[in-house]
Amino acid sequence: MSDLKSLANPLFLREDELRQGIELLFYAYRDFTRGPDEILARYNFGRAHHRALHFIGGNPGITVADLLGILRITKQSLSRVLSALIEGGFVRQQQGTRDRRQRQLFLTEQGKNLERQISTIQQAKVAQAYREAGAEAVAGYRKVLAGLIDEPDRAAILRAIQRR
Amino acid sequence: MSDLKSLANPLFLREDELRQGIELLFYAYRDFTRGPDEILARYNFGRAHHRALHFIGGNPGITVADLLGILRITKQSLSRVLSALIEGGFVRQQQGTRDRRQRQLFLTEQGKNLERQISTIQQAKVAQAYREAGAEAVAGYRKVLAGLIDEPDRAAILRAIQRR
């Protein structure tokens, strides 16, 4: 029966298969964010704080506007998160050198510590999954996920990600 | 330089590569949920409603407890969402036949319509990504995502997903 279905559409585009692909993404995301959530709760932080920490950590000196573009939330939503991180001493701002209207964002030492603590957990999880799946599967994983990113910024994101 | 790094760790376990894997998941999830969000907003529903619709649609007659297990939220959180869906005529409950304490959940015709409307968008997105990436990449995508699902229910989820 599975054979029949596969023959009917060898490109994995049957509704069942697509549903599987959707659900796998849901489950993986659900569990992937669990570890960090627990650590963040100690500081009364949530996922939004984590995302800010992550992207500031990965892009020291990023401007508020660029961070908003990555997170795709409103200025007001980020504002609260950023204020909390700054007040807690995890992030610091610095007036832009080229454009003094900008506020460039950096992690403090404390911020780096927290970010590292969280990312270590996630990296361990990904490393484990990568190891089990093998290099070829990893390439496929990246290819499909990249395809799920909306144009027009897919190209920019891939460039940014691979620049490192 | 990339050559050097790759040689140093042929298993793609360098921190940079792990970060890429993490960020791809973030971006893909971010964009993947955008389409549905727009439709749901028309009904004053959010992602939680969508998830309930999705899993009730895929598992007609599912019990509240089983749905809670999938979504990993509390009874009270689901309660609000479920009440709204029932009140809006998208979901109906039915006393369990084997165990009459249970409330089995089903989509109404209206619920099926909404669910189909949303899932069509997501399936189109996944189908597009699958097509671009190719069958081999799809296998890798699934393998890695499956590896990101926490034990002990990874096996159960894979079984449930592939049973269809």
Added chain:
DNA sequence: AATATATGTCAATACTGCTGACATATTTTT
């Protein structure tokens, strides 16, 4: 000098999630 841009902030609102407590119906165990 006028306009545009980058950022910040205020108020109001809504969705999603949590904990803890308590209630009811039903099933299982003793």
Added chain:
DNA sequence: AAAAATATGTCAGCAGTATTGACATATATT
């Protein structure tokens, strides 16, 4: 039959994340 466990529902209260719209300030560009 009585006691215990289970499945579900509900109440009150709280917190995190996100929204829109309006307005303010500093700086840069035209």
